[in-house]
Each structure stands twice: as C-alpha cells, then as structure tokens.
Amino acid sequence: MGQKVFDSGRNGFYRDTVRDFDIVFKDKQTFMGSSHYHPYFEICCVKNGQCRIFVEHKLFVVRKGEIVILPPSILHRNQYEQKSPAERINLSFTREFIEPVLNCIMPDFLEKVMVLGKSGFCGSERERFFGLLDLLLRERQKGDFYGEMKVYGLLLGLFSMIGENFLNAKNGENGENAESSENFWKEEPLDPAAAGVQEAAKFIFENYADRITLEKAAEVAGMCPTYFSRKFSEVTGYGFKEYLTNVRLKHSQEMLVSGTLTVTQIAFACGFGDANYFGDAFRKHTGCSPREFRKKWKK
Template sequence: MPIIGYSINRIFVDTKTRSSDYKMTEPHVHNHFELFYLSKGSCTFFMNPHFYNLVPGSIIIIPPNTPHSIHYTSKQQSVRTSILFRDEDIDCPKMKFIYEKFVSDRKKRYIMQIPPMYQIHVEQLIRNMEAEQRLNEDKISPAMLSLCLIQLIVIVNRFSTGINSDLMDDLHTTNRQVNLAATFINKNYNQRISLNDIAEVSGFSPNYLSRKFKEDTGMGVHEYLTFIRLNKAAIELAHTDHTITEVALNNGFSDSNYFKDAFHKAYGMSPRDYRKKDSPAESHSIF
C-alpha cells in the first residue's frame, strides 16, 4: 500500500542530498502537485506503472494522487529538489497556456530534460525560492514563491526537451504494432538495427510504420531510437570509466563523431564535459 502524504496550504521547497543508501521503502501519494528536479547524480524514479532513469537536469511534474518513489543510483551523492504546489499557486490569467499544459490534465505525466546551459537558471530560481521560504513573511512570501514557480515553469516550457513519459521505457499506445516497434527498440537499441528491422517486428511496412509511429507518439522512429541511445549513453558516462568511443559503441552508435554531435545537440555539451560535471571533483553541493 502506498504511503499517503500530507496536505499543503502554500508552495513548499525542499532540497536534499541523497546517497545510494537512501531507501524509500514504499511508493507514496499526496493530493498536490510535485515538481521534482535532479541537479546532481542519478536516480530511478517510479511513477506508477513505469520506471524512469533520471540524470542531472531531469524534471518530472507529478500529478496529485499518483503513486511514486525514488531509488538513488549514483556513485556520488545526488542532489534533488522537490517543489510542492497546488493549482491555485500558478493560477494567473496570462499563464493559462502553462496551466492547461502542465496542470489541467491530472492524468498526464511530464518528464523533461533541461540542457546544461539552462540548468544554472533553474537552479538559481530554486535558490531564490529557498531564500524566500526562509524569510516566511505572511503575505509577501507566498506571492514571491508563486512568481518564482511560474517563472521556473516558463523556463522549463521554453528550454526543456519535452519527453512523453509514456515513451521513456515502454510507449503507451493503443496501437499494438507501434508498441511492438517501441519494445523492439528498447531491447535492441545497442545493436545495429534499421527501420526495416523494426518494421518487420511490427508487421507494418517501413513507410507506414514511420507515419503511424509519428502520429501516435509525436516522435519519429529514428528520433525515438536516438533518444533511447543517448539516454542510456548519458547514464553510462556518469557511472563508468569507459572511453567515449566505448560508450558510443555500447549504445548502438557506429560512429563516435556522430555520437558526439548528437549528444551535444541533446545535452548542450560534449560527452567529455558531461562526464566531468558528475565527476568527484565536481561533486560538491550547489546548495
């Protein structure tokens, strides 16, 4: 049984440093939204019924009453921030598009990745919110926290790479053939697989699969394959001493230069710089 969380009457910000020894014994739920941001380390995030591997810059917006739990996996300590909020905390006439995208559909899960070049802006806003929370002025602090949260969500909306949560490990689609194709990609991303290979498993022709996959998921087949490979490569970079070429080959990239270009495009930095960001020399807390 999930643990039932508490209720809140204002925005609450909580930043913690966690080691891999930290255990959340059971999933929990609460009746408010949670914005979860990982600034350092890595973790496996369970949000019923899926598991997601998160890396620095990952953001999840968790709807109310959604069972979730976390297991931290980094060799170094992880730093996470949890921002709890209610519908009314971001209710603003000019923010209607944000409300409709992130809040109105309580069954939708949002998993996003902030490129490294913009993570500093997100983390500065979090520090501002923590400072305001410490001031705790009766009327001004709730308003300032709401303004900061709205600004944070706008930045996430503008600069993040939106990831359909149902595509992270196992696409959720009513189309069985598309699901077969996605499952095949997830199991064989580290092999040399072609559109023809994927189409053969699905039972569709290559052209029809490409069109149907895009219609159902919002991603092209090759785009999804590259996303899975890059996500797995980022985890390997953070947790092994493998060379860049080895990481590329281990995750299905036959050309290390292409891997470097694709990685830089997705994460805003080279694989080497990404690894340095999670190295012991950089492991001090930013908070």
C-alpha cells in the same frame, strides 16, 4: 490550507505538511522511498547524481539537470543509487494555490503542460533553472512581508522555462537544450529486459481487476517467471505481488472516496478474491480498515 492525502510511507491517512506550496532540498539521498501519491502537483528536480522514478507503469531515469512532473494522484516510487547519491529539489504546490495567478495569464497551463513526463535543461538554461529553485528555497526560509509575491514571481519564471522547453520539443526546434527536450514527456528508452518489465507493469496496471499470476505477467514480458520476478524488482523497486497489491489498493481507495459500492463489492471490483484478505491488506497498507478510511475521508 491542509490537504487530506494517503501515503503508505506515513501510515495511511494523515494531514499533509504541504499546505499550498513547499520546496525542499534533499541532499545525497540513497535509500529507496516508499510508494505513495498525493493530491498536489510535484516537480522532482535532480541537481546532481541520478535517481529512478517508477510512476504507475512507467520508468524514468532522472539525471543531473532533469526534472519529472508528477500530477496529483499518481502512484510513484523513487529509487536511488549508492554509487551516485542524488541531490534533488522537490517543488510541490496545490491547484488552488497557483490557479488564481495562472488564470490571468494562461488558464490551461496545468492541463497542457503540467502532465506526467520528464524534461531536462543543459548549459546556461540548467544554471538559470536551478538558480530560480535556489532563490525559491531562500524565500521559503525567509518568509518576509513580500515573500508570497516573490514566490509567485519565481514560480512563474520556472513555469515559463518548462513551457518553453515543452514548446520547443513539440515543434522540433533545435537549441541548447534540444538533446534533452526531444524526450520531453516521452517514455525512457529502455534495454530489452527493462522494456519487457515495463510492458508487464502496464498490463498489470490496466488489468488489475482480473486474476493476474506471476506466470501470466512473465509471459507478457517474454521471460521465464524466475528471471522476470528478479528483473521486475530491479527495474521497478517493487516485488511483483507488492506492485499488484499497491495498484489494486490505490483504485480501492479512490472507489471508497468517490463511489457508493460496499466494501465487499469494491474488493471484488479491484481484483481481490476475498473480502477479508482485502480488509487485511488495506489495514496493513493504510493503518485503518476500508470502512474507517471512508468515514475519515467524509469527515
């Protein structure tokens, strides 16, 4: 089942390669990914090294043995470090693929557990979790007669570990992975400068329709504009204007798909002061005009 998806790294609108389920191992990744979002769930699992994922307006530093859960339609960008190349496994699946199985066991699992956040596994739990991921990778490559049954079984094993970790953290229980689980689905503790940048990003994300200047965002972060501009890029991977435009464009795409407003009305509703500028920015970002995007999605 192909999924229609927008991804700025693949020239806008395309037919996604993830059908129902996919798992990919990415070795020694050091380049910074493009900002994007997709219509399926994704679990980013770091096997070695570390990476930073800036999700909407939250920063997650993901270290060895940790995972980040990304629900559908969440704007995010990955950053990697030259000194500590990240080895990670990306697990993706659609709601339509997994719900028939989950509905027989725990119908509300996706809503209660598969929400934005970070968790981690230590010791034998880490070995078990990544062992299941390795088995999934092998089953994906084999594709034998019983492959789909095995995939569902392994996925349920992974979900049970994630759910147990969530329950332990929620109940404040101690255990082998207690240190990691206390941060489960919580924001990353940040130094003062990064915390200020995150606060400014949250302000932008929640007030994207207003006129937001660099000076105003810097004031929210408690910094001078020049220092804020540099720190914002270091922490998030975005330039200030780039991030503001990405947030506005994401909301405009959602309005084009689900609403009835005209393109000009959407431009102003998303904070673009000029409809022509909105059209140019949209085309540069997606490879098509807002009207073409709306027509393609409807088809």
